[in-house]
Amino acid sequence: MSLNCSDLCPLWPCEDKKEYKGVWVVGEVSEKGLHEASLQMLTPALKVSKKLRSEVVGVLIGYNVKKYADEFIKHGASKVIVVDDKALSTYYPMLYGDVIVELAKRFKPELILIAATMRGREMAPYIANTLKTGITADCTDFDVDEKTGDVLQIRPPFGAMLLAHIKTPSRRPQVSTARPNVFPVPPRDDSRSGEIIEVKVNVRKPRMKLISVKKIKKEEVPIEKAEVIVSGGKGIGSKEGFKVLEELANLLGGVVAGSRKAVDAGWIPRERQVGQTGKSVKPILYIAVGISGAAQHMFGVREAGVIVAINKDENAPIFRQADYGIVSDYREVLPKLIEYINSLKKEPRLLKELIE
Amino acid sequence: MVRVVVGIKWVPNTQAVRFDPKTGTLMREGVPSIINPPDLSAVEFALKIKERYGGEAIAITMAPPSAVKGLEHVLGMGVDRAVLISDRAFAGADTLATSYVLAEAIKKISRDVGKVDLAVFGQETIDSSTAHIPAQTASWLRWPYVYYVTDLEIKDDKVVVSRVLEDRVEKYELELPSVISVFMESIEARDVRLLHKLRAKIEKPIVVWSNKELKLDPRCIGLKGSPTMVSKITWTLEVPRKKIVYKPKDPEDAARWLISMLLKDEKTSKIFKWVVGG
Incomplete structure (x- = not known):
């Protein structure tokens, strides 16, 4: 495609997209170190870079962050660009965003991947927009259009079980985010080595100031790490209804989660929301109670080992997306289930009978 | 103000x-x-x-x-x-x-x-x-x-x-x-x-x-001012599930059925045996 700058919005820089090379993963660093979600972005980065015959570059900005560069390399990056500056000791979306923008202008990557953590979702659209390029949020897969070299950013749009393949045909860099736990962290290889490029960037004065930070109590097991999840939806009907789910979850060594409807109703906190707009989970066992099975919800449990559905509506779509379905009212079934598991605990001999 | x-x-x-x-x-x-x-x-x-x-x-x-x-x-x-x-x-x-x-x-x-x-x-x-x-x-x-x-x-x-x-x-x-x-x-x-x-x-x-x-x-503005475009729409691959639906006689029947299914399923049997101490 030849460049025709007069066709472009004059606010956009007119540049040949062929000048842009490399796939970037922007790292998020907190006092706990490099965020696992950032390392997960190396998986799609490696896939895309292979097809584009380019390299994966980690990007680290902040203060005292150089020590994390090796993490990026051991998990698959070839290079890491580091901006280590005292002026970046506090994260501000615009300040950090402007540094990434500066780096992108200088090094011209073809794709920038950012984990859609809360900070990532705050900063990524700013970066893309300031570069006057497109951004695709919450991608679940990536591919490359071999002819044009455009990255296909694949995401489930609003609607049915559909995937939209989104391209940014004329602009570079392409920018995408993906939710944590959609991709695995690529295996660590301690024999890998790579180049660390330290860069100085002119850091602007932030027009905001962090006044205080208060840690909020971390829950014992976050739903994305749980092996057993008992999840409730609209059919639970009330906050009190979740008590019996909690009881079952405790008995199975699991945790309670919920659908968007349950979260919107205030029955369960937002950090326990499963689905496209919540979290992706991968328990061995997912018990969906009073959940109809909307595509957005089911996306979040696609990696669950076994899905059990308990719903009194036999036409609920969840029954066609579950392994074991029970058409019943949870109010009757769950107490019996709890009672039954308790009796099995006391009488392991009953277990044998069940298996035979 | x-x-x-x-x-x-x-x-x-x-x-x-x-x-x-x-x-x-x-x-x-x-x-x-x-x-x-x-x-x-x-x-x-x-x-x-x-x-x-x-x-x-x-x-x-x-x-x-x-x-x-x-x-x-x-x-x-x-x-x-x-x-x-x-x-x-x-x-x-x-x-x-x-x-x-x-x-x-x-x-x-x-x-x-x-x-x-x-x-x-x-x-x-x-x-x-x-x-x-x-x-x-x-x-x-x-x-x-x-x-x-x-x-x-x-x-x-x-x-x-x-x-x-x-x-x-x-x-x-x-x-x-x-x-x-x-x-x-x-x-x-x-x-x-x-x-x-x-x-x-x-x-x-x-x-x-x-x-x-x-x-x-x-x-x-509009389409021209939009760097991104939807190039195509495809169906998601449905995750294969067993899709066994059971209409129990009573709640007790439901509980028995589910536990026996989960115990027989190789993916879940392990956690269940552990839970019930078997």
């Missing part, structure tokens, strides 16, 4: 979308549009600021003419005036082109009505959930911004906000003007009041701006 602009989106009510079990698709025909629910929290925020510090709250939306209904609703809640940005030239916009028009509308309000101090948005929309617009609008305006705000105070020419992240609450001070995005439905929106509704009926405080008013370069 604080002049607050609040951005709202007129979206299809995803809750009303029904599933067609025969085709496995969602049926969208006849689905009514509503104000994006998180935006109602943003409106409530704007009204609280106005009540506390004086000034005015102005709602803006880029939408087809039918969105007037949504604007009437927020006027009924107490918003002072509303701008409907509507023109076929804006159609097909992605989030970059949309935020460009919104930012230009905010600039026009600053020029025509008076300096805007704060632009408030909902966290994300229920139809696409990108959460792009607040940051993109801030990028066009070059205003400082912050997401996930749960509380806000104006102090002289600064705004002090509390915001939540996954594991912490942070307090920031931002220079005005700035852009904030309100944490989901962290604050309950008030109902429409008859008094406000009547006032809106009499004063007719909704103006419609097409590109005649905004005078934006056609290359920067």
Whole structure:
């Protein structure tokens, strides 16, 4: 495609997209170190870079962050660009965003991947927009259009079980985010080595100031790490209804989660929301109670080992997306289930009978 | 005195979308549009600021003419005036082109009505959930911004906000003007009041701006001003599931059946044996 700058919005820089090379993963660093979600972005980065015959570059900005560069390399990056500056000791979306923008202008990557953590979702659209390029949020897969070299950013749009393949045909860099736990962290290889490029960037004065930070109590097991999840939806009907789910979850060594409807109703906190707009989970066992099975919800449990559905509506779509379905009212079934598991605990001999 | 602009989106009510079990698709025909629910929290925020510090709250939306209904609703809640940005030239916009028009509308309000101090948005929309617009609008305006705000105070020419992240609450001070995005439905929106509704009926405080008013370069708006495009739509691969559905005689039968299935299933048998101490 030849460049025709007069066709472009004059606010956009007119540049040949062929000048842009490399796939970037922007790292998020907190006092706990490099965020696992950032390392997960190396998986799609490696896939895309292979097809584009380019390299994966980690990007680290902040203060005292150089020590994390090796993490990026051991998990698959070839290079890491580091901006280590005292002026970046506090994260501000615009300040950090402007540094990434500066780096992108200088090094011209073809794709920038950012984990859609809360900070990532705050900063990524700013970066893309300031570069006057497109951004695709919450991608679940990536591919490359071999002819044009455009990255296909694949995401489930609003609607049915559909995937939209989104391209940014004329602009570079392409920018995408993906939710944590959609991709695995690529295996660590301690024999890998790579180049660390330290860069100085002119850091602007932030027009905001962090006044205080208060840690909020971390829950014992976050739903994305749980092996057993008992999840409730609209059919639970009330906050009190979740008590019996909690009881079952405790008995199975699991945790309670919920659908968007349950979260919107205030029955369960937002950090326990499963689905496209919540979290992706991968328990061995997912018990969906009073959940109809909307595509957005089911996306979040696609990696669950076994899905059990308990719903009194036999036409609920969840029954066609579950392994074991029970058409019943949870109010009757769950107490019996709890009672039954308790009796099995006391009488392991009953277990044998069940298996035979 | 604080002049607050609040951005709202007129979206299809995803809750009303029904599933067609025969085709496995969602049926969208006849689905009514509503104000994006998180935006109602943003409106409530704007009204609280106005009540506390004086000034005015102005709602803006880029939408087809039918969105007037949504604007009437927020006027009924107490918003002072509303701008409907509507023109076929804006159609097909992605989030970059949309935020460009919104930012230009905010600039026009600053020029025509008076300096805007704060632009408030909902966290994300229920139809696409990108959460792009607040940051993109801030990028066009070059205003400082912050997401996930749960509380806000104006102090002289600064705004002090509390915001939540996954594991912490942070307090920031931002220079005005700035852009904030309100944490989901962290604050309950008030109902429409008859008094406000009547006032809106009499004063007719909704103006419609097409590109005649905004005078934006056609290359920067709508489809042309959108760097992203949907190249194709495909079906997701359905995860293979056993799909065994059981109608139990009674709750006890249900419990027995489920446990025996989970014990026989090689994926789950392990955890179950462990749980029951076998």
